[in-house]
Amino acid sequence: MFQRTEPADCSIEWDGAVLPARTGEPLAAALLAAGVVRLRGTVLSGAPRGAFCMMGACFDCVVQVEGAVVQACMVAVTPGMKAAP
Amino acid sequence: MRVDVLVLGAGPAGMSAALEARAQGLSVLLLDENAAPGGQVYRGARADARGPGADQARAGAKLAAALAGSGAERRFGATLWAIEPGPVAFFSEEGGARRVAAGQIILAPGTTERALPLPGWTLPGVMGVGAAQILMKSAGLLPSGAVWLAGQGPLLWLYAAQALAKGGRIAGIVDMSGPRTAALWHLPAALAAPGYLARGMAWMGAVRRQVPVHRSRDLRAEGDGQLERVVIDGTPHPADTLLLHDGVVPNTQVTRAIQGCAHRFRAGAWEPVVDEWGHTSTAGILVAGDGGGVFGAAAAALSGRIAALAVAHALGCFGVEQRDALAGPLLLRRGRQRAPRRFLDALFPPLPPPADPVMLCRCEEVSAGRVREAVALGCLGTNQLKAFTRAGMGACQGRVCGPLLHSAVAAARGVDGAMVEPLRTRFPTKPLTLGELAALA
Ligand code: FES
Numbered sequence: 001m002f003q004r005t006e007p008a009d010c011s012i013e014w015d016g017a018v019l020p021a022r023t024g025e026p027l028a029a030a031l032l033a034a035g036v037v038r039l040r041g042t043v044l045s046g047a048p049r050g051a052f053c054m055m056g057a058c059f060d061c062v063v064q065v066e067g068a069v070v071q072a073c074m075v076a077v078t079p080g081m082k083a084a085p
Numbered sequence: 086m087r088v089d090v091l092v093l094g095a096g097p098a099g100m101s102a103a104l105e106a107r108a109q110g111l112s113v114l115l116l117d118e119n120a121a122p123g124g125q126v127y128r129g130a131r132a133d134a135r136g137p138g139a140d141q142a143r144a145g146a147k148l149a150a151a152l153a154g155s156g157a158e159r160r161f162g163a164t165l166w167a168i169e170p171g172p173v174a175f176f177s178e179e180g181g182a183r184r185v186a187a188g189q190i191i192l193a194p195g196t197t198e199r200a201l202p203l204p205g206w207t208l209p210g211v212m213g214v215g216a217a218q219i220l221m222k223s224a225g226l227l228p229s230g231a232v233w234l235a236g237q238g239p240l241l242w243l244y245a246a247q248a249l250a251k252g253g254r255i256a257g258i259v260d261m262s263g264p265r266t267a268a269l270w271h272l273p274a275a276l277a278a279p280g281y282l283a284r285g286m287a288w289m290g291a292v293r294r295q296v297p298v299h300r301s302r303d304l305r306a307e308g309d310g311q312l313e314r315v316v317i318d319g320t321p322h323p324a325d326t327l328l329l330h331d332g333v334v335p336n337t338q339v340t341r342a343i344q345g346c347a348h349r350f351r352a353g354a355w356e357p358v359v360d361e362w363g364h365t366s367t368a369g370i371l372v373a374g375d376g377g378g379v380f381g382a383a384a385a386a387l388s389g390r391i392a393a394l395a396v397a398h399a400l401g402c403f404g405v406e407q408r409d410a411l412a413g414p415l416l417l418r419r420g421r422q423r424a425p426r427r428f429l430d431a432l433f434p435p436l437p438p439p440a441d442p443v444m445l446c447r448c449e450e451v452s453a454g455r456v457r458e459a460v461a462l463g464c465l466g467t468n469q470l471k472a473f474t475r476a477g478m479g480a481c482q483g484r485v486c487g488p489l490l491h492s493a494v495a496a497a498r499g500v501d502g503a504m505v506e507p508l509r510t511r512f513p514t515k516p517l518t519l520g521e522l523a524a525l526a
């Protein structure tokens with residue numbers, strides 16, 4: 001697990017659940033800090049995947065944010081952001 | 086849009102190149118995909134940093150501050166996706182594509198972590214050590230609880246030392262380095278290179294006093310849906326996070342897609358062929374920093390300045406004598422910074438490819454065994470392998486699996502890596518939407 005050293009200052013929604021987050025941090029970091037490790041299943045076999053590289057290389061962190069398909073590690077949290085697998 | 090110098094990447098090399106080019110009176114556009122300057126090593130760098138790696142953070146904060154006041158145009162959240170002769174570059178920002186013509190282009194793409202494939206490494210909860218360092222630098226997240234580290238190389242020990250110094254907790258480390266490593270670590274201390282190796286040994290010592298270190302290459306990650314335990318030499322240990330590391334490799338995603346840009350195989354990885362200034366074999370395109378061969382942040386910053394001086398000379402700012410006079414001291418300092426690197430390369434050669442069932446290509450879910458089957462059927466290289474297995478054809482475009490597929494094919498053929506060509510990349514090197522393209526029209 002990962003633990004925060006700086007307090008959350010806003011909240012986001014992940015798949016309908018409200019989670020604490022910090023404005024400007026990578027969305028993938030907010031999810032990991034809230035204990036959300038599994039982000040999606042692969043298209044091929046449905047095998048579970050989560051953020052792996054945190055630098056935009058692996059595409060394992062691909063999620064939906066307000067309808068757009070994005071890399072959760074490259075998107076900065078904004079208050080109230082709605083994300084889903 | 087037209088500029089004298091386009092710089093890609095705002096890490097140590099890119100920021101230094103942009104500053105030096107501005108100092109020589111050139112107009113500069115600096116692009117970086119991230120939301121803020123720093124690259125990986127200087128990410129989130131603060132002038133008041135303390136503890137392990139703080140000297141780097143302070144250097145990074147200083148560079149970023151100088152850059153902000155330099156008059157260089159900086160665009161963050163900007164992703165370069167093509168370079169054409171001219172040179173002309175294309176990038177996307179804020180949902181639109183842009184075109185920029187440049188006198189010359191300095192690429193400072195940095196490195197990516199070499200993935201360390203082992204059984205269960207695709208499970209959520211298994212990440213790169215570099216990824217965890219990004220979490221620490223960009224969001225202040227520290228490891229806590231059942232967090233394991235495994236693999237080899239300086240970054241693993243630096244991350245562990247940094248995390249522990251800040252109050253993080255690590256359950257254990259699996260040291261997968263070769264058998265002679267422990268002894269060899271002591272040799273370079275005598276060389277007293279610019280402090281780098283001595284600091285590395287200090288980190289390692291501090292970590293070993295606080296965290297149990299297992300020496301093994303028999304490691305599995307297991308769990309139902311996400312990581313639940315690591316199994317070391319057959320003994321299970323509870324784990325919710327496993328951080329893997331096998332060194333870093335030059336990020337050649339862009340350079341490999343440039344027409345006529347030659348690459349070579351060195352220290353277990355492909356890198357663009359560059360001269361001492363950073364010139365590639367394509368006119369008008371230079372590479373500075375670790376993207377042209379991994380030598381660390383201090384050498385990268387010097388490479389950035391050296392490349393900018395070459396560009397200033399090429400664009401008519403001054404003659405050869407002045408270029409050489411300005412660059413001479415920088416080249417000397419860079420030579421000293423680079424000295425320990427060959428030793429580290431020899432110390433930590435990439436780990437051997439894994440057993441047959443282990444996945445190599447995470448996107449297309451291709452195992453090491455299927456790669457070996459393809460080689461047995463006559464597949465000679467990684468580009469051919471795409472046709473055999475679809476490995477390397479997924480969303481990451483070979484960023485993660487490229488080096489793994491390459492070493493697996495070379496090992497299965499029983500030839501040196503230099504004999505197996507790297508995966509070809511293609512522009513656009515990042516996925517584009519039609520909406521972004523429409524902005525160009
Ligand atoms: S975690 Fe690899 S692309 Fe986001």
